[in-house]
Amino acid sequence: MFSRRVNIPESLSAVCDQLSKLPGIGYKTAYRLTFFIISRPPEESLALARSIEELIGKVKYCSVCFNLTESDPCPICSDKSRDRGVICVVENPNDLFAIEETGEYHGLYHILGGAIAPLDGIEPDQLHITELVERLKDDEVREVILATNPNTEGDVTAAYLVKIIKPLGIKISKIARGLPSGSDLEFADKSTLKRALKGRTDE
């Protein structure tokens, strides 16, 4: 909660309040941003406000893959040129956008809406796993690529999905773990190096 400054106009501290609710923005930054917002030409600040309203009004989740989209099904699900035999499972829409940017993947996606994290109260039934299993009943699907985050929650989620999908007789793969491109071997952490060795490929 923003500590209201003496004699500051109410609508000004309201914006401070709202901005300080954003991640990584404390009340000092919120205060600085508010003064920037009020000091620049009004149409620029109104454009910010309106872009947020439009975002909230227009963007929803795709009913097939749970991607963020303005049309349902999303452009990827409705793209006939994409390989409908492969589904890449990710935690969140931004993971999808990151993969899309590589230009290397031409299949479909399925967004779980997070990862299994019992400590944070996120159980499997809160993720879009039932919907994934439903999609896999389509004979067209040949392969599921698990692309959850390379951390504990992501690994637990991937292991859970393997257990669920295996009986369906569909090929399951996981994106590779190893040294990130452009990094130094000597500075890699033990766990990453272990994975890189284990996952070595023939030349």
Place this chain on the structure above:
Amino acid sequence: MFSRRVNIPESLSAVCDQLSKLPGIGYKTAYRLTFFIISRPPEESLALARSIEELIGKVKYCSVCFNLTESDPCPICSDKSRDRGVICVVENPNDLFAIEETGEYHGLYHILGGAIAPLDGIEPDQLHITELVERLKDDEVREVILATNPNTEGDVTAAYLVKIIKPLGIKISKIARGLPSGSDLEFADKSTLKRALKGRTDE
């Protein structure tokens, strides 16, 4: 300009664009904030948008002191209990709010709207100096406190104001320069220490 990600909904990249225009927010942060904005309950994000619209619609500059205010004249200028014989001159509205917070000052204010900075193209006639001189013609005013920022631009502005106000025969004072409370003398910079010695007070 935000580099548009592949297949990202247009309204989403529009918010990224707008957020990345704010000071200190690069496109990666803007991207992260946008995902936060879309992922939380819609009413919370709409509250942010509406608070900005309300700010732009309601807040204007006081016609007397140029403070940010929802009513004109501002609450400080219209407060009959304040000492109308003292005017504290500051660069920006946030300086006013900082002084108000001390609870130590009960006079009026005058906001210049910046400081003289020829290199940035800010000349005296772009600041509210004429309006200040006009206010000083009121016989009620006994003292002008110069509270410009303790840097080159602020000092130049203060010197300029002294030159202009002196002939009017009104007492001029400057807020003290010295060691900030809670600091260490040994780590103070030379210029600050010099000022602190020069401005020493009798006990």
